[in-house]
Amino acid sequence: MKPLYSVAQIRDIETTALASLPPGSLMQRAGQSASELAVKLVAHRQSPQVLVLAGPGNNGGDALEVAANLGQAGIAVTVLRLAGASTPPDSARALLRARAGGVRFADALPADVDWALVVDGLFGIGLARALSGAARALACAVNEHDWPVLALDVPSGLDADTGALVGPDGVAVRAGHTITFIGDKPGLHTGQGRDYAGAVTLAGLGVELPAQAPAEAQLNEVALFARYLHPRAQNSHKGSFGNVAVIGGARGMLGAPVLAARGALLAGAGRVFVATLDRNPGLDMAQPELMFRDAAGYDPAGSTLVIGPGMGDSADALRLLHRAQGGAAPLVLDADALNLIAANPDLQLQLAQRTGATALTPHPLEAARLLGVTIAVIQGDRMAAARELAARLRCHVVLKGAGSVLARPDGMVVINPTGNPGLATAGTGDVLAGICGALLAQGWPGWEALLGAVWVHGAAADRLVAQGVGPIGLTAGELPAAARAVLNALVLEIGG
Ligand SMILES: NC(=O)C1=CN([C@@H]2O[C@H](COP(=O)(O)OP(=O)(O)OC[C@H]3O[C@@H](n4cnc5c(N)ncnc54)[C@H](O)[C@@H]3O)[C@@H](O)[C@H]2O)[C@@H](O)CC1
Ligand SMILES: Nc1ncnc2c1ncn2[C@@H]1O[C@H](COP(=O)(O)OP(=O)(O)O)[C@@H](O)[C@H]1O
Numbered sequence: 001m002k003p004l005y006s007v008a009q010i011r012d013i014e015t016t017a018l019a020s021l022p023p024g025s026l027m028q029r030a031g032q033s034a035s036e037l038a039v040k041l042v043a044h045r046q047s048p049q050v051l052v053l054a055g056p057g058n059n060g061g062d063a064l065e066v067a068a069n070l071g072q073a074g075i076a077v078t079v080l081r082l083a084g085a086s087t088p089p090d091s092a093r094a095l096l097r098a099r100a101g102g103v104r105f106a107d108a109l110p111a112d113v114d115w116a117l118v119v120d121g122l123f124g125i126g127l128a129r130a131l132s133g134a135a136r137a138l139a140c141a142v143n144e145h146d147w148p149v150l151a152l153d154v155p156s157g158l159d160a161d162t163g164a165l166v167g168p169d170g171v172a173v174r175a176g177h178t179i180t181f182i183g184d185k186p187g188l189h190t191g192q193g194r195d196y197a198g199a200v201t202l203a204g205l206g207v208e209l210p211a212q213a214p215a216e217a218q219l220n221e222v223a224l225f226a227r228y229l230h231p232r233a234q235n236s237h238k239g240s241f242g243n244v245a246v247i248g249g250a251r252g253m254l255g256a257p258v259l260a261a262r263g264a265l266l267a268g269a270g271r272v273f274v275a276t277l278d279r280n281p282g283l284d285m286a287q288p289e290l291m292f293r294d295a296a297g298y299d300p301a302g303s304t305l306v307i308g309p310g311m312g313d314s315a316d317a318l319r320l321l322h323r324a325q326g327g328a329a330p331l332v333l334d335a336d337a338l339n340l341i342a343a344n345p346d347l348q349l350q351l352a353q354r355t356g357a358t359a360l361t362p363h364p365l366e367a368a369r370l371l372g373v374t375i376a377v378i379q380g381d382r383m384a385a386a387r388e389l390a391a392r393l394r395c396h397v398v399l400k401g402a403g404s405v406l407a408r409p410d411g412m413v414v415i416n417p418t419g420n421p422g423l424a425t426a427g428t429g430d431v432l433a434g435i436c437g438a439l440l441a442q443g444w445p446g447w448e449a450l451l452g453a454v455w456v457h458g459a460a461a462d463r464l465v466a467q468g469v470g471p472i473g474l475t476a477g478e479l480p481a482a483a484r485a486v487l488n489a490l491v492l493e494i495g496g
């Protein structure tokens with residue numbers, strides 16, 4: 001398990017740990033781990049010069065530890081302390097050591113130095129308001145350059161709980177690496193967190209994490225759905241892997257259900273149907289295995305349903321959605337189905353009373369409509385939004401976007417680490433809905449199907465980028481084959 005702890009939880013864990021440790025020892029351990037990483041990050045540079053930014057609290061104390069250690073290792077270090085910064089008791093020793101160890105102290109950002117590394121120790125989990133004054137100016141100055149940045153614990157200015165910048169026009173230090181202490185934090189992995197934290201390293205500092213108390217959230221990983229990745233029995237047939245029916249495709253929007261259907265087919269569904277609201281195209285020449293039907297008279301009995309891609313908001317769409325929700329078949333609700341649900345309290349009630357597996361796959365705008373709030377509110381706390389949707393509608397939810405957030409009605413939250421901005425293009429969400437439908441049709445339970453689909457979908461995009469197919473110009477149509485490759489590799493590796 002890769003647990004993610006809220007700031008309040010980290011504070012509790014830290015308090016317990018501090019009670020049984022000599023003063024200053026956690027800060028020394030934090031400084032030790034961070035300076036080891038810093039040394040690796042500058043190893044390729046000749047005579048590297050390192051700038052250490054130290055704030056007024058214990059995050060600044062960590063920074064002074066790093067400065068002292070690097071100075072001791074013979075690296076040229078300049079420390080810039082925020083004006084008026086007091087010295088927290090734990091860091092007095094590091095300050096003395098840094099002063100004795102040849103570390104330079106500057107009052108302003110030295111001009112014309114090409115820093116091999118900037119260590120951001122302005123603020124950590126004690127950040128209480130938006131960066132302002134000198135701290136804000138420093139963060140902006142660092143972000144203007146392309147110096148490599150190592151953030152201590154959390155990039156200064158980022159909310160470790162939510163992954164949003166603190167303050168309405170907030171600023172944060174943009175780091176390429178973050179070394180985070182004691183436990184990993186959700187805000188480093190979703191929303192703005194992925195861009196500001198960069199690669200995250202966890203330094204546990206030898207602190208024991210509570211075995212009983214549940215973490216706030218966890219990162220998605222193959223282990224969470226591995227038991228459903230089994231090799232296929234020799235004696236199987238197309239009926240063994242379930243049917244998926246994609247319902248959608250109003251006028252001008254036929255591509256959406258076709259993309260979902262291709263996603264379902266290449267993620268292993270035995271048979272895939274596309275039931276369209278507009279003119280039935282009869283055939284997908286590029287994927288002739290798909291079977292087309294008119295949605296009007298179509299009976300999807302026996303199929304897992306993916307409903308919503310390109311469906312529109314017509315009376316027919318509403319009727320089809322009402323019928324789908326009324327049945328017991330596993331259901332993936334995407335795109336226009338979500339907009340219809342947002343506008344119809346009756347559909348919301350019906351949804352909350354369903355017994356079959358139900359997955360909702362909103363992007364932030366769809367989530368905003370469902371909760372009756374703005375996109376800014378959703379993005380301001382993505383975990384809270386996903387949790388609220390799952391609780392209200394009693395469904396499994398994935399709030400999509402960088403660091404997709406999955407939530408269950410019981411409050412469990414998982415943040416997905418795979419995927420990249422290559423996915424920021426039309427139709428990729430349709431493919432995700434199709435993959436999820438395929439896993440449900442193959443008998444995966446609802447929660448694991450959503451975890452698996454989101455992980456595989458992101459990993460497919462990562463695989464394509466590694467092959468040079470994206471992020472620029474990656475298309476949704478390229479995802480199903482990549483997802484198929486990812487799934488087969490996983491089955492070989494885990495189930496094989
Ligand atoms: N307590 C401990 O023993 C340990 C603490 N650790 C470090 O300590 C950090 C937490 O330390 P603190 O609680 O001192 O918090 P921070 O160092 O994050 O900052 C808190 C200080 O900044 C002020 N402040 C907050 N927001 C501000 C803003 N926008 N502008 C100006 N001042 C602002 C606060 O009033 C307070 O003085 C962690 O993130 C971690 O880096 C680690 O060394 C591990 C051990
Ligand atoms: N910057 C990004 N990083 C990672 N994943 C992303 C990013 N942008 C979009 N995605 C993913 O791409 C998909 C987009 O879905 P959606 O917005 O519904 O698009 P569409 O409706 O066009 O299919 C989601 O799975 C989302 O998580």
Ligand SMILES: [K+]
Pocket residue numbers: 059120121122123124151152153154155156
């Ligand atoms: K920091």
